[in-house]
Every structure is written in C-alpha cells, then in structure tokens.
Amino acid sequence: MAGHSFSRDPITVPTVETRHRRIHTAIPAPGSKEILERLDRTESRSMHGQLPLVWDRAEDYNVYDAAGNRWIDFTSSIFVANVGHSNRHVSNAIRQTLDHPLYSCYAYSNEVRARYLEKLIAFAGRPFEKAFLLSAGTEATEAALKLMRMHAQKVGKRRRGVICIQNNWHGRTLGAQMMSSNLTQRDWIGYQDADIHHIPFPYPWALDDNSGEALLRKGLKQLADSGVDIAQDIAGFMLETFQGWGAVFYPKPYVQAIKALCREHNLLLTFDEMQAGFARTGKAFGFQHYEVEPDLICVGKGMGGGVPISGVIGRAAIMDLPDIGNMSSTHSANPLCCAAGLAVLEEIETRDLIAETARKGELLFRELRALERRYPDRLGETLGRGLIAAVLIYQPGTREADGLFASRVAERAMQKGLLVVHTGRESIKIGPPLTIPDEAIVEGVGVLSEAIAEISKEPSA
Numbered sequence: 001m002a003g004h005s006f007s008r009d010p011i012t013v014p015t016v017e018t019r020h021r022r023i024h025t026a027i028p029a030p031g032s033k034e035i036l037e038r039l040d041r042t043e044s045r046s047m048h049g050q051l052p053l054v055w056d057r058a059e060d061y062n063v064y065d066a067a068g069n070r071w072i073d074f075t076s077s078i079f080v081a082n083v084g085h086s087n088r089h090v091s092n093a094i095r096q097t098l099d100h101p102l103y104s105c106y107a108y109s110n111e112v113r114a115r116y117l118e119k120l121i122a123f124a125g126r127p128f129e130k131a132f133l134l135s136a137g138t139e140a141t142e143a144a145l146k147l148m149r150m151h152a153q154k155v156g157k158r159r160r161g162v163i164c165i166q167n168n169w170h171g172r173t174l175g176a177q178m179m180s181s182n183l184t185q186r187d188w189i190g191y192q193d194a195d196i197h198h199i200p201f202p203y204p205w206a207l208d209d210n211s212g213e214a215l216l217r218k219g220l221k222q223l224a225d226s227g228v229d230i231a232q233d234i235a236g237f238m239l240e241t242f243q244g245w246g247a248v249f250y251p252k253p254y255v256q257a258i259k260a261l262c263r264e265h266n267l268l269l270t271f272d273e274m275q276a277g278f279a280r281t282g283k284a285f286g287f288q289h290y291e292v293e294p295d296l297i298c299v300g301k302g303m304g305g306g307v308p309i310s311g312v313i314g315r316a317a318i319m320d321l322p323d324i325g326n327m328s329s330t331h332s333a334n335p336l337c338c339a340a341g342l343a344v345l346e347e348i349e350t351r352d353l354i355a356e357t358a359r360k361g362e363l364l365f366r367e368l369r370a371l372e373r374r375y376p377d378r379l380g381e382t383l384g385r386g387l388i389a390a391v392l393i394y395q396p397g398t399r400e401a402d403g404l405f406a407s408r409v410a411e412r413a414m415q416k417g418l419l420v421v422h423t424g425r426e427s428i429k430i431g432p433p434l435t436i437p438d439e440a441i442v443e444g445v446g447v448l449s450e451a452i453a454e455i456s457k458e459p460s461a
C-alpha cells in the first residue's frame with residue numbers, strides 16, 4: 001500500500017445527505033487524527049497507510065465514524081462482510097455463544113463445530129468431504145501447501161514442487177509469501193524454495209490467443225527447460241481464483257488445461273478462494289466459473305462475517321494425510337467462530353445471496369461500463385464478476401498505470417461518503433456487502449464518477 005500518504009488534517013468538504021450517505025463534518029472528522037497518531041505510537045507501521053477513516057460502527061452496507069458521518073461501503077472491510085456488516089443473524093449466533101457460555105475449547109469437541117462442518121461441507125458441494133478450520137487466510141494457504149506436498153510424498157514423487165502464478169498473492173507467512181510472487185514482500189526470507197515455481201498470469205490484454213493456453217504451454221516449457229519434470233517433480237498447482245489487485249479472472253480454457261494436466265500427472269489443484277468465496281462472485285465459490293473440480297480450496301474472509309475464521313476444504317483422502325495432532329491450532333474451529341460461520345451460511349441461503357449477487361453484479365457492471373465510457377482517457381478496463389470489480393486507471397491516453405490518480409480518487413470518494421478499496425496500485429477495487437440495495441450501488445458508482453471528474457480537473461499532486 002505504499003505510494004501515497006493521505007492527509008489526516010480535517011478538510012472542509014461539501015455536506016452530503018442522501019438515503020445512503022451522510023457527510024456533515026470536515027473529513028477526516030475532527031478527532032480522527034489524534035486516534036491515528038496514538039496508533040502510530042503503539043502499533044507497527046506495517047498496519048498503517050490506509051484511508052484515514054476511523055471506523056466507529058458498521059451496519060449492513062454502511063460504515064459510520066464517531067461523528068455520525070455515514071459511508072456507502074464498497075469494501076466489505078476487505079471482502080469480509082459478505083452478509084452485511086454486523087449482520088443480525090450472525091450477531092445473535094455470537095451472542096448465544098457468549099450467553100451459553102463457551103468461547104474456546106481447543107481441539108476438544110463441541111456440538112456447534114459438528115453442525116458447522118456438516119453445513120460447510122454441504123455448502124461446498126462435490127467433491128469436498130472434509131475441512132480443517134483455522135483463523136487467518138495465510139494459515140489456510142500454508143495448510144494447503146503442506147497437504148499438496150504430503151500428497152506428493154504419499155504417491156512417491158521425486159520432488160514436491162508447487163506451481164503458482166506470477167503476481168498472484170496468498171498471504172504473509174513464509175510459505176504463502178513464497179507462493180506469492182511479490183519479490184519485495186518476500187525479500188526478507190533471503191532465499192526462494194527451489195520447489196515453488198511461478199508461471200506467467202494470462203492477462204487478457206497480453207494474450208495472443210483468447211484461451212491463454214499458448215502462454216500456459218510456454219510457462220511449462222520454461223519449467224521443463226530448467227529441469228522440472230511435471231509428472232515427477234510437481235505436487236500441484238496453487239491458483240488465486242482471480243488475481244486480487246485487479247479482480248482479473250483467467251480465461252476458462254487456461255484453467256481447464258491446468259486441470260487436465262493435474263488429472264494426467266496426479267497433481268492436486270488448489271484454489272485460493274479468500275476473496276472469491278461465499279457468494280462474492282455470484283457463485284458459492286469463484287472456481288465454479290471455470291467449470292473444474294479442484295482438490296482443495298482455501299477459504300477465509302467472508303466465511304465468518306467478521307470473526308476470524310479460515311480453512312481448507314478437500315477430499316477426505318487428502319485432508320486426512322496429516323497424523324493426529326499434526327495439523328491443528330489453538331483457535332481452530334472455536335465455538336464462537338463456528339457459530340458465526342454457521343450463521344453466515346444460513347444467511348447466504350435464506351437471503352438467496354448467490355443469485356442476488358449475480359443479479360446485482362449485472363447492475364454494478366452496467367454502471368461501471370458506463371463510467372468507463374464517460375472517462376475513456378483514464379479508465380482502461382473494468383474487471384471482475386458478481387460483486388467484485390476493479391476499475392483500472394491509466395495515465396491520460398496511454399496504458400501506463402496511474403496508481404497515484406487511483407489513490408486520489410479513493411480519497412475524494414471518501415470525502416463524499418463512499419468507501420472504495422485503496423489497493424495502492426492502478427486499480428480502484430469494489431466489493432460491497434452482498435446485501436447492498438440496488439439504489440446504493442447506483443449511487444456509489446455515481447459518487448465514484450464525481451470523484452474521477454474532479455480529480456481529472458485538478459493539477460496532479
């Protein structure tokens with residue numbers, strides 16, 4: 001998130017009062033700066049750099065500060081509040097756990113955990129049979145790495161390589177950073193696991209064919225030329241379901257060709273569904289857009305409706321590879337998180353959020369394509385599916401990335417009562433709670449349009 005530091009000094013901005021937004025103080029609201037400075041003193045710097053909004057509460061598709069300013073939230077915090085912030089059904093489930101009371105019971109069993117896992121497996125559908133629950137997304141991708149390698153060990157492969165995709169991202173712990181290809185972020189490690197490989201991502205604008213298959217063949221040939229035998233040296237593929245920063249999906253034939261390779265050479269196919277899961281793309285899980293069956297999926301974020309829960313889901317034969325005690329964690333599957341996760345799945349079902357997200361996604365993309373036509377000089381590409389989208393921003397009349405402009409637009413939108421995801425790159429990312437009303441989607445894109453128009457007219461910073 002480097003590149004732009006937002007002003008913390010309150011700036012006088014026009015008042016806003018609509019059914020969905022309210023801005024009635026300077027922004028950031030007086031008092032915000034002092035809280036941000038307290039955090040500067042006591043919290044590691046790596047946590048900072050976000051838009052200077054001090055959240056007081058969040059409900060459904062709105063975020064509020066302590067002064068009562070109200071934002072349309074196009075972030076879901078970071079694709080967490082799929083069922084809406086502070087969802088009542090989820091809150092009741094948490095409250096019941098607190099009243100019961102049982103917050104934590106380590107790996108001892110409890111009934112809500114059994115109920116949750118049954119529901120989660122049913123929700124995930126074929127071919128999934130078992131799950132292992134954790135707290136953070138990065139733990140889930142680490143666990144998948146371990147499972148893929150244990151599988152390769154079991155079937156007697158020579159090496160336990162994992163093929164990942166350039167510029168994908170899987171978390172901030174050691175294995176996750178090695179699977180991610182952000183070189184700056186993994187510089188601290190000092191070496192790269194020789195059995196974690198990266199092949200190019202099939203960006204739609206960089207393909208000679210529409211399928212991406214030629215690029216896949218090229219990537220695999222480079223691996224073969226470096227001495228990697230796909231049958232003997234590879235345990236599996238790790239794919240972020242779409243590339244996060246720009247919500248860039250793969251062409252379907254590219255993923256289907258990977259699946260065919262997996263079948264041919266007994267490799268496991270894993271999707272990192274952290275951002276894509278739990279109805280976000282208009283399907284239960286994002287991999288379903290590619291019409292392939294993965295062996296493992298890594299899930300988190302929207303899974304808990306705001307409480308920290310993540311997991312790996314797969315076939316029993318893979319999930320049972322680690323011995324008893326060899327894959328567990330202090331807070332794995334704790335009763336509070338399981339109760340919240342169960343309530344999230346119930347909400348997705350009772351409110352028909354998969355179909356609703358597909359429908360609202362069409363509305364969102366209609367509005368975003370109109371936005372793209374309004375600013376052809378600046379907006380290059382609108383990517384995504386369902387209620388996850390990214391608008392890519394370029395220097396006027398070129399295809400040169402303009403991350404600074406994107407940051408300034410995000411800041412201006414905030415001053416107008418709209419919160420978008422600030423990626424620190426040339427994308428403005430949009431992922432509202434799936435419960436957002438249609439009218440707020442249209443209003444939010446309208447605010448984005450105003451912000452782009454205003455920043456376009458101002459001198460660059």
Ligand SMILES: Cc1ncc(COP(=O)(O)O)c(C=O)c1O
Pocket residue numbers: 135136137138139141169170171172240244272273274275300301
């Ligand atoms: C695709 C993807 N994988 C993994 C992670 C890591 O999740 P967490 O931050 O919960 O560790 C994220 C988080 O942003 C993500 O977007």
